[in-house]
Amino acid sequence: MTSRSDQGSEGTALGGSPGVPKTGRLTEEGAGEHPPAGQGIDYFRRFGVTEAVVSRTLSAALSRGGDYADVFFQHRLVNDLGLEDGSVNRAFTTVELGVGVRVVKGDQTGYGFTEDLSPEALEACGRTAAAIADGPARSSPVRLHVGARLPARYPLRVPWEEIRPEQKLPLLDGINARLFAADRRVKKVTVRFRDESGAILIADSQGRIVEDLQPMTLLHVSCLAEEEGRREQGGYNVAGRAGFEFYHPDRLERVAREALARTTILFEAGPAPVGEMPVVLAAGSSGILLHEAIGHGMEADFNRKNISIYADKIGKPIARSFVNIVDDATNGGARGAINVDDEGNEAGRTQLVENGVLATYLHDSISARHYGVKPTGNGRRQGYQFAPLPRMRSTYMLPGPHKREEIIASVRRGIYCENFTNGQVNIGAGDFTFYVKNGYLIEDGKLTRPIKDVNIIGNGPRALEEVDMVSDDLQIDEGGWTCGKDGQSVPVSQGLPTVRVRSMTVGGRGG
Amino acid sequence: MSRESLADIAQSAAAVARKKGAREVAAGAHRVRSVDVQWRDGKLEKVSEATTRGLGLELYVDDRYSSVSTSDLRPDALERFIEDSVALTRKLAPDPHRALPAPELYLGRAEVDLDLEDPHYGDLDAARRRETAEALEVAAREVEGATAILSVTTGFGDVMAESCLVHSNGFVGARRLTDFGMVAQVSVKDPDGRRPEDWDAASARHVDALPSPSEVGRAAAERALSRLGAKKGGSGLFAMAVENRSAGRLLSFLMAPLSGAALQQKRSFLDGKLGERVASAQLDVADDPLVPRGLGSRLFDSEGIAARRFKVFEEGVLRNYYVDNYYGRKLGLHPTTRGISNLHWKPGTDGLAALLAAMGEGIFVTGFLGGNSNATTGDFSLGAQGFRVRAGKIAEGLGEMNVSGNHLGLWSRLATVGNDPYPYSISRTPTLVFEGVQFAGT
Numbered sequence: 035m036t037s038r039s040d041q042g043s044e045g046t047a048l049g050g051s052p053g054v055p056k057t058g059r060l061t062e063e064g065a066g067e068h069p070p071a072g073q074g075i076d077y078f079r080r081f082g083v084t085e086a087v088v089s090r091t092l093s094a095a096l097s098r099g100g101d102y103a104d105v106f107f108q109h110r111l112v113n114d115l116g117l118e119d120g121s122v123n124r125a126f127t128t129v130e131l132g133v134g135v136r137v138v139k140g141d142q143t144g145y146g147f148t149e150d151l152s153p154e155a156l157e158a159c160g161r162t163a164a165a166i167a168d169g170p171a172r173s174s175p176v177r178l179h180v181g182a183r184l185p186a187r188y189p190l191r192v193p194w195e196e197i198r199p200e201q202k203l204p205l206l207d208g209i210n211a212r213l214f215a216a217d218r219r220v221k222k223v224t225v226r227f228r229d230e231s232g233a234i235l236i237a238d239s240q241g242r243i244v245e246d247l248q249p250m251t252l253l254h255v256s257c258l259a260e261e262e263g264r265r266e267q268g269g270y271n272v273a274g275r276a277g278f279e280f281y282h283p284d285r286l287e288r289v290a291r292e293a294l295a296r297t298t299i300l301f302e303a304g305p306a307p308v309g310e311m312p313v314v315l316a317a318g319s320s321g322i323l324l325h326e327a328i329g330h331g332m333e334a335d336f337n338r339k340n341i342s343i344y345a346d347k348i349g350k351p352i353a354r355s356f357v358n359i360v361d362d363a364t365n366g367g368a369r370g371a372i373n374v375d376d377e378g379n380e381a382g383r384t385q386l387v388e389n390g391v392l393a394t395y396l397h398d399s400i401s402a403r404h405y406g407v408k409p410t411g412n413g414r415r416q417g418y419q420f421a422p423l424p425r426m427r428s429t430y431m432l433p434g435p436h437k438r439e440e441i442i443a444s445v446r447r448g449i450y451c452e453n454f455t456n457g458q459v460n461i462g463a464g465d466f467t468f469y470v471k472n473g474y475l476i477e478d479g480k481l482t483r484p485i486k487d488v489n490i491i492g493n494g495p496r497a498l499e500e501v502d503m504v505s506d507d508l509q510i511d512e513g514g515w516t517c518g519k520d521g522q523s524v525p526v527s528q529g530l531p532t533v534r535v536r537s538m539t540v541g542g543r544g545g
Numbered sequence: 546m547s548r549e550s551l552a553d554i555a556q557s558a559a560a561v562a563r564k565k566g567a568r569e570v571a572a573g574a575h576r577v578r579s580v581d582v583q584w585r586d587g588k589l590e591k592v593s594e595a596t597t598r599g600l601g602l603e604l605y606v607d608d609r610y611s612s613v614s615t616s617d618l619r620p621d622a623l624e625r626f627i628e629d630s631v632a633l634t635r636k637l638a639p640d641p642h643r644a645l646p647a648p649e650l651y652l653g654r655a656e657v658d659l660d661l662e663d664p665h666y667g668d669l670d671a672a673r674r675r676e677t678a679e680a681l682e683v684a685a686r687e688v689e690g691a692t693a694i695l696s697v698t699t700g701f702g703d704v705m706a707e708s709c710l711v712h713s714n715g716f717v718g719a720r721r722l723t724d725f726g727m728v729a730q731v732s733v734k735d736p737d738g739r740r741p742e743d744w745d746a747a748s749a750r751h752v753d754a755l756p757s758p759s760e761v762g763r764a765a766a767e768r769a770l771s772r773l774g775a776k777k778g779g780s781g782l783f784a785m786a787v788e789n790r791s792a793g794r795l796l797s798f799l800m801a802p803l804s805g806a807a808l809q810q811k812r813s814f815l816d817g818k819l820g821e822r823v824a825s826a827q828l829d830v831a832d833d834p835l836v837p838r839g840l841g842s843r844l845f846d847s848e849g850i851a852a853r854r855f856k857v858f859e860e861g862v863l864r865n866y867y868v869d870n871y872y873g874r875k876l877g878l879h880p881t882t883r884g885i886s887n888l889h890w891k892p893g894t895d896g897l898a899a900l901l902a903a904m905g906e907g908i909f910v911t912g913f914l915g916g917n918s919n920a921t922t923g924d925f926s927l928g929a930q931g932f933r934v935r936a937g938k939i940a941e942g943l944g945e946m947n948v949s950g951n952h953l954g955l956w957s958r959l960a961t962v963g964n965d966p967y968p969y970s971i972s973r974t975p976t977l978v979f980e981g982v983q984f985a986g987t
Contacts, residue, residue, distance in 0.1 A: 113633075118810070119875075121638035127630055129615035132597075145593040149616040162594050165671070199636040222810050258811050258921070267812050267921040305924075308949075308985045309780045326915075339585065341696050341732040343740055421591065458915030458928070462695075462732045462740035463772065465945045467915030467928035489916040489926035491947050491985075493739075539777065541916070541926045541947025541985040 077233045077245050078107050081131070085178050087153050088237045091135060092174040094160030096239060099169030100137035100144065102399075103160070104238035106376060107133045107151075108418040110230060111195070117206040117225040125199075132418040137163040141338070141400060145421045175241035184373040187366050188275035190249055194229040197278050202227055205281055209255055212290040217298060221265075222258035227251075229278075236378040244378045249275055250369070250525060252514045255293040261301045268297030268471070273369045273514030273525070280367075296453060299472055299484050306488035306542030307475070312448035313490060313535045314441055314476060319454050319511040321528030323535075324359055324429050326457040326466035327494040330519070332361075332386050332394075333412070333424040334401030336461050343464035343494055347392045353498045358432040359387040361396055363411055365510060370428035370527030374411070377422050381411030386429075387498075398424045416522040426517060430529030434504025438532040441503045443479040449540055450474040450481055451490070464494040485542070492538040505532035551576060551709040552719065554618065558600055559711055561624055565631040569605035569645045571716075571849075574598070575708040582671075584678035585698045592671075602627065603645075606634040610643040642874040646848050650870070650880065651716045654851045655835050659842045661722035663751040666705055677701040677758050681729040684762030690770045695740055699729045699762065703752070716849040724840075725752045729765035733773060741772035741944075743912075748969050750838045768911075771932075775942030778933060778986045784907030784960075785948065785982040786900055786934065789967040791912055792974035798918035798925055799824075799952055800885060800972075803857070803865075805872025807920055814923035814953065818863050824956035826860040827893075832867075834886035841887040841971035848883055855881060857888070861957075888972045893962040897976050900963055902937035904978055909934050910948070923952040929984070947985040955979060 075083060088105060095103035114126040133156060134147040144166025146159040206225040213223045230250040237243040256269035270292035274280055315323055328344070336342035363372045363381035375381045377399050385393045395401065398413030401424055414425035442450065450473050457468035470488050474481040510529035517526045554574040562570040576598045583591040600623070601614040611634040615626050681699035685691070704724040711717050726748035732740050745764035749755050787795055802813035815823060834843050834852035843852050848870050856864040865881055873880035893900075901909060909932045916927030926949040933940045963976030 115637075121640070123610065123638045123640035123643075125611035125613075125633055125637055127611065127613040127633070129613075129617050129626060131615075131617040142589055143591040143593075145591065145595075147595045147597070149598060149618070159595075166589065166592050199633055203636070222812075224810065260811075265811055265921050267919070305949075306926075308983065310987055339696050339698070339732075341740055341742065343738070345740070419595070419597065421593065455917055456915060460742065460914060462742040463775075463944060464739055465914060465928065465930070467947075469915060469917040469926065487917070487919050487922070487924040487926060489928055489947050489949070491914070491928045491945050493945055495738075539945060539947060539985050539987075541928070541949050543926075543949050543983050 075235060075243065075245065077247065078235045081109070081151050083107060083151060083235070085243070087156060088178060088243065089175065090153065091156040091160045092237065092239050094157040095135050095137045095163050096172040096174045097161060098164040098167040099172050100139045100164060100167040102239045103135065103137045103163070103174070104236060104377060105133060105135050106415070106418055107235040108232070110232040110417070112228065112230045115202055115206060115227045117210055120210060122203050122206045130417060133159065134418040134420065135159045135163045136421050137166050138400060139167040141404060142166050143400070143421050147419050174239050178237055178241050178243040180243055184244065184246060187364060187371045187373050188249055190277040191279055192277055194231045194249060194277065197229070201278065205286065209286065209290050213257055213294055216290070216294055217259065219259040219261050219298065220257060220294070221260050224256045226254040234376065236376065238378055242378050244374055246373050249277060251276055251280055253281070253289060254514065255289055257293045257297040259297050264301065266297055266300035268300055269293050270296055271514045272512045274367045274512065275369060275371050276367045296472065300486050303472055303484035303486035305544060306449060306485040306540055308540065308542050308544055310537045310539050312445045313538045313540065314445060314448060314450045315530055315533045315535070316450065316452045317438070317505065317507045317530060317532045318509040319513055319528065320451060320533065321430050321511060321530040322454050322457045322468045323497070323530060323533070324431060325426060325517070325526070325528050326459040326468060327492065327497045328359060328386060329361065329426045329429045330459050331461055331464065331494055332396050334395035334397045334405065335424050337395055338401050338404045341462050343462055344392065348395070350392055351390050352392050352495060353387055353390040353501055355390040356434040356504055357387055357390050357498065357501055359429070360385050360432065361412070361426050361429045363427040365428050365527065368428050368510060368527045369514060369525045370426070372427060375413045376415045377409070377413035379409040379411045379413060381427065384410045384412065396424045396426065398422050414524050416524055420522050423520060423522065425519065425524050426526050428510065428527035428529070430508065430510055431504065431531060431533065433506040433508045433531050436503045436505050438505045438507055441505055441532050441534045442476060442481060444503065444534065445476040446478060448476045449485060450476050459494065465491065466494055467491045489541040490538050491541060497535055497538060500536040501533055502536050503534035507531050551707055554600060555709050555711045558602060558623065558627065559713055561627045562602060562604055562631065563713060565628050567604045567606050567631055569713045571603040571645060571710065571712045573601045573708060573710040575706065577704060577706045579702065579704045580674065581700060581702040582674040582678050583698065583700045584675070584682060586696055589675065590698065602630065604630060604634050605643055605645065606631055608639040608641060608643065609634045609637045610640055611637065642871060645712050645714045646850055646870040646880070648715050650850045651845070652851060653853070654844050657835055659835065659839070659844065660837045661720070661750050661842060663723040665752060666723045669703060669752060674701045677727060680758035681727060681762040684759035685729055685731050685766035688763055688766040688770065691766065693733045693770060693773065694766065695732045695734050697729065697731050701727050710849060712849055718845050718849055723750055725749055725755055727755060727758060727761055729762045731765045731769035733769045735773050741769060741775065743768035743772055746969060748840065750840065754838065772942055775930065775944040777945045778943045780985045780987065782981050783984050784904050785979045786904055786907060786909045787977045788909065788911045789963060789965050789974050789976045791910060792977045793967065793970050793972040794913045796972055796974055799956060802920045803867050805866060805868040805876060805878070808866060809872050809875050812921045814921060815863060819866065821863060822861045823863045823953060824858060824861040825959040827959045827962045828858045828861050828956055829891035830858045831856050831889045832882070832886055833889040836887045839887040841885060843886055846882045850880060850882055852882065852886060885971055890962060890966055890973060890975055892964045892966065892975060894964055896963060896965050900961055900976055900978055901934050901939065903961065904934055905937050907934045908943065908984060909939060916947070918952065925950060925952060949983050949985065955982065
């Protein structure tokens with residue numbers, strides 16, 4: 035389907051409010067580089083994977099004459115701890131080990147994968163993928179070489195495998211205790227703590243080989259409160275490519291405080307108004323606007339297929355000159371950061387909109403060849419079971435010339451959106467939505483009554499044209515956002531300065 | 546390893562877990578072969594084929610619980626994984642409500658053949674898959690107005706899934722099923738610069754139960770072309786007809802708060818409403834796991850509990866929750882089942898055209914876009930597209946609109962249910978007509 039659906043973890047409220055200090059960094063972390071992985075394969079050698087095995091798999095993949103081929107090995111260990119009804123009484127662990135083999139012929143893709151890493155299974159997998167082509171075998175590289183040095187955007191002080199459960203458990207208990215102590219209306223708290231140790235190896239028929247270790251962690255807190263027979267549920271979560279040091283006391287304090295505040299505000303909140311009006315988006319997770327209104331539409335697969343509303347718009351002005359939008363792999367420790375994409379291509383910062391002009395699509399290798407440009411490092415996949423697609427990483431708007439106070443003061447009647455749960459877009463028609471968990475009514479230039487549970491709907495290009503004020507207070511949200519496309523989920527980040535959209539349709543119920 | 550039987554894999558993993566110290570264990574092994582062919586604008590776009598396998602374990606160790614899974618079935622790695630998992634479980638807080646289901650819940654398994662596996666699965670070859678995908682496109686491009694078509698992407702996919710579940714207190718269950726599906730997506734060029742799209746799809750447990758690709762391809766193209774010129778309409782209260790295939794999304798927000806987890810965690814606007822009227826008398830829905838060839842059919846659920854038919858809503862009265870073993874113990878309720886199997890609706894008498902004619906004025910919703918529903922309060926707000934209905938007929942196209950309300954209010958205004966259950970989903974929703982629904986537009 036061509037609708038893309040995106041949500042915060044477990045579909046609950048995410049995001050940063052204006053008072054939250056920014057934790058995503060806009061500059062690349064240090065100049066630190068980690069050395070290339072030995073003289074070839076380091077991590078995957080433990081599974082019996084050698085350069086010779088990889089080379090034979092690639093030659094099976096090209097046995098029917100594809101243009102190029104790649105293999106993607108993955109090992110991922112995911113640990114979840116869950117607190118419910120006062121104790122950490124459940125754990126969930128998943129181990130994924132497997133390899134995907136891809137053969138590309140023009141725009142066409144053959145794909146196979148297996149969990150069996152024996153040389154025979156790998157070659158069989160290569161022959162399966164090879165069937166997309168139908169010609170004489172193409173020669174594959176005899177020697178593989180480690181590609182360019184990777185940046186170190188998520189160095190770990192201590193790997194997750196070395197953190198004992200006893201170190202993690204008090205963190206969940208502590209948040210639970212803090213929430214119950216803070217407010218007598220709190221009746222239920224759930225906490226989910228996740229750490230992931232991921233390793234990938236990519237080798238391709240150009241002879242490149244690259245490994246990357248990709249950690250991830252996520253802390254999700256949900257809170258249910260009761261007041262005079264009414265119940266409201268809210269929460270907060272944080273995520274990043276980081277180790278245990280991510281959970282410093284300030285962050286834990288903020289998680290508990292935000293989870294509570296975002297729940298109890300709902301008792302004061304009423305329904306949102308109905309119809310077209312100015313919409314002010316708070317700095318931070320409001321970056322969901324960009325993700326839906328333009329990000330997906332700029333993924334180059336939709337454009338090479340001619341089905342995006344942004345097809346044929348490169349080089350054209352689409353927004354005011356102070357609008358600059360990027361998709362960035364380089365924010366140190368961000369959930370959407372990557373050192374290298376899942377095709378082995380360098381991943382940097384891609385300018386989608388430059389001074390209001392549509393600049394660059396988000397490319398994977400297939401679309402880059404189609405358009406005759408360099409890949410932008412956006413070829414990503416959920417795991418070894420999937421072929422890569424152009425996907426976002428961390429998408430945000432750069433600061434603009436206005437001030438937050440000035441933006442709010444400019445609105446006579448509209449809404450101010452603070453926290454979000456999910457969004458979706460139709461790529462071709464351009465209609466997109468995002469669901470506002472809570473915000474405020476703006477009346478005569480002031481934030482007045484809190485509002486909740488309202489969906490906003492707009493049309494991508496029109497909404498961008500109508501972005502008429504951009505503040506200088508960019509925040510990259512620290513929440514655990516996940517982007518869905520073609521049945522594949524990948525972690526992403528997003529951010530925004532405070533922005534005014536002159537008019538969008540607010541799907542409230544009056545008031 | 547892949548030739549080992551799934552029962553052997555599950556049994557031996559369960560034995561290892563017991564040896565390492567688990568008091569009770571549930572072990573499930575699965576193997577799934579899937580093939581997908583994607584076709585676009587006259588040629589193959591992508592072919593994917595794989596056989597995947599994995600093992601999942603639920604471990605009950607000294608009143609403590611964990612659930613783990615792995616795709617690394619090498620014997621040494623697996624033994625180490627189970628040992629580590631048992632050790633991790635010991636570190637957790639005890640939970641007195643964790644135990645395997647009582648063995649009597651396994652009893653009474655229906656003795657029917659659900660016919661979930663197509664005996665002709667093996668006959669399907671690459672040529673047939675490719676021809677079907679191609680035929681979908683050809684049909685799409687044959688409709689009137691096809692010159693506006695920008696691109697057609699189609700697909701054919703099939704799955705053969707086998708699994709075996711064993712519990713250390715006596716349950717053993719195995720299943721094999723097949724699934725076949727086809728889809729066509731069509732994008733068209735609107736003179737205003739937009740590129741509206743729509744799709745049609747079908748799926749079935751037996752390949753011969755699929756409709757012809759020409760029917761699906763044509764429907765996708767006609768639907769996409771009908772989106773040309775769609776515009777935002779005015780805000781207001783309207784009667785709303787929801788097309789059968791989109792009604793499942795609306796219904797899901799009424800079903801999710803029925804889970805034991807939602808009730809026990811107080812996140813359900815249907816908490817405490819068992820036996821009460823929560824919707825108009827038109828809402829009459831049963832959970833029926835025993836439909837032959839049904840997409841959600843099963844003889845036992847994911848916890849081994851024997852599947853049986855029960856009423857969820859009876860003439861608008863809430864009759865049953867979806868309570869699994871764990872939350873049943875926590876709530877002191879008898880478990881029903883963990884999740885929806887197939888829904889069976891008491892059908893109305895009319896199809897879509899008659900329903901729209903009876904509605905007269907209103908909005909016909911053919912798709913929801915994003916939005917959400919608050920399971921605790923029942924408040925919802927959803928993006929929507931479709932058509933204005935005037936004098937009982939489909940009129941101008943509508944897009945970029947929103948529907949909102951509270952589910953208790955919405956379902957109490959369910960006026961009519963169609964006779965046209967959507968066959969390609971487990972919720973089998975018919976067309977639904979509601980009165981007085983808040984739309985937001987201009």
